[in-house]
Amino acid sequence: MRPTDAVGALDLDRIQGTILRERPLPYFGSYLLYEVGDAAEGRAMLRRLLPHVTTAAGWEHPAQDAWLNVVLTHPGLARIGLPREILDGFPRELREPMRTRKEFLGDIGESDPANWDFPEHGSFDIGVLLMAPDETAFAEKLAIGHGAQEDLPSVRRVSRLDIRTPDNLREHFGYADGISRPYIEGQGGTPRRGQSLAKPGEFILGYVNELGRTATGPGPEALWRNGTYLSIRKLHQKVAEFRRFLTARSEDEYGAELLAAKMAGRWRSGCPLALSPEKDVTVEPERLNDFAYYDDDPRGLRTPVASHIRRVNPRDALKDTIVDVRLHQLLRRGAAYGPMLPEGVLEDDGVDRGVVLAFANADPARQFEFVQSQWVNDGDFISAGADQDPLAGNHVTDADFSYAAKPVRRRLRGLPAFVVTKGGEHVFLPGVNGLEYLADGHW
Template sequence: MQLELDQIQGTVLRDRPMPYVGAYLLYQIDDADQARRMLRRLIPYVTTAADWQGPDAGAWLNIVFTHPGLRALGLPRDILDGFPREFREPMRTRKEFLGDLGDSDPGNWDLPGRGRFDVGLLLMAPDQAAFDAKLAIGHGAQADLDGITRVDRLDIRTPENLREHFGFVDGISRPFIEGQGGEPKPGQAVTKAGEFLLGYVNELGHVATGPGPQALWRNGTYLSIRKLHQNVAMFRRFLKDHAQDADGEELLAAKMVGRWRSGCPLALSPDKDTPRDPARLNDFAYRDDDPDGRKTPPGSHIRRVNPRDALTDTIVDARLHRLLRRGAAYGPMLPEGVLDDDGVPRGAVLAFVNADPGRQFEFVQSQWINDGNFISAGTDQDPIAGSHVTDSDFAYPARPVRRRLRGLPAFVVTRGGEHVFLPGISGLRHLAGATAG
């Protein structure tokens, strides 16, 4: 089934430009009529998955809503109550389940700055001029509406070395969505559209739906947004303290992530970082080629969040927990070689596209990142993304004996998060004309 590209907001299917300049603009709604007026002004400028040609290619403006935001717009109670529990409840209230403890506790969050937002604009562009043009549209739509208050802005930008803050090439692995058009790359898993978009069949064989009229939810989805601070100096010191030389540091970093910093996977080059065809960086599996994790450790980051075929003989079907990850960096790079923290905020904002936040993002976060039972690793967590508020080790096969690193610190800590609803174009129009019920 071909997807309705002109009805789907662009961030779902289209990759970010590289390099990129962008921002998250967050607003609070105090006047529903003014909020609907703002929406009507913005809708003609919302970028769809079909809008990827011409002079504006690669720049987009998309709109998301929190559950309180939909309530503030006047959606009836029966529709509001029909949304998934994970979306209805603030993410900060789910801290125990998601592992947002210790330094990641919501009491330390700074996004949004005032603790709540109702509507968000996601802006992305390949250069400053294109970004400024999108920003002007957002500002213009809200400028004379005092019933809409901007409560936060987070700027995102490509780091100087075109990599994420730990030094790894980012944005390599993503599923190919059935019906999106084109052909999958070698090794790219083809996934039912209903895993990421409402109104289409999912991997369970059901049509993913939402509450209320079809116009509200068809071609929409949920983004599970996380603002993550990266302790870069801590990561560098850890590598130095547990390796004998620079080559050993690079190997250890690769073992923890599952890829070399260039993006080359250990599955294809386990002993050294070897240049590879970018189109083939996902052309590998685990079950037959690396069942014991001698190349890619079972506990490494990429093997945890996407086990591929490694769980074939278990009761867990990895296809039911796929995520489509959109990531962008914030804050300046820590200069190369610096091992002391400078106190400057830096990290990533991740937006996980999923049609079922409980079965997808929250399952992966709670069971695969912050628990090790599914790979018989007890309480050991993801070495990169785990919360590590309790003792957590990282072990991997090595010669002559298995290596175990004890007491991993929290290299990544949560600084904000929320499940948001990203409607299709018909859903935006419905909300722009919605009245209280």
């Protein structure tokens, strides 16, 4: 384990809060997406929002406060007047709409961008992200977002997606969510047991990354320092289909829960199979990530090699391979949308429900896009051929899921797609200094 004092403290009061702040539980929030027709009015909106932007300062305290953060797309940066010589320096993933990278990211079949509904009109320029622990605080933040648009006729809201905790305080498939995240060196506080350590430059521009280099952006440092890129995905969850699959492939209720755990790598309570492979037990919060794979479970007898959490975060399982897991870490922020399908219901009610994921990464190509294309939608890195993530894979063609069991290995064939991509985009989340630079417009 590397020492946690290898870098200086982060500029927490200049970093937007969504990077470090823990999501409250319960939570109420919204994604408000706007289109800008006039550069001066777009910058005026940023100036109005700036005093209300929540930073990462005080992140270590229990998340009982609400926050408001601001992002911009590449077209949005252009529409507020950022010069072309700066725009051309952003990563390719930001410059090209995510919908144009559909084959690489696996957005095919039902997930084809032609079927996306977020944003409703296909694109946006400025996004306002809201999160609160109660409806009163949410309404206050929502009023700020709405007010920033007043008397700016060229700024038009093109989409609103509300997010809130399902009634069972879990995501729609029934799993406890938001359990694992890396500890960023310099953030302050103390790493939790088993929590991976990461250089801050993996997630925040202006700091050293795992390659020993300072992660930078285009143009002046004032624009990009303390910022990051968010890879946002709206995923519709086929809850009824998932429940039917578990029931059809299991002999009893215990078998269905075990299968759900094998697919995820955790019991639905959040208890990891690595700590309790045979039954769901209560685990103290500080132990939920206190496990590894290389020495304790190389063959996946406890946590299947192809399970969701082992795919998206292999931990130490690949340390004898050419893959350096440290270069592909993601800081994941997820929140559910849509009402919960009542417990026990096995038929789809036609209501849209799922999760919105925002992955913070300073290098979208080797972080989000690598994980999505190589670990979620391909199985070569674990010698599983074309088999995909059992929960998050696109499963357009015949999909299988195998896991070690006694007396013989179990293989489930013909997995349907349990999630469908309904929207996505790479966006720039500036630091407070970057928002000031953009709002000022004196480039």
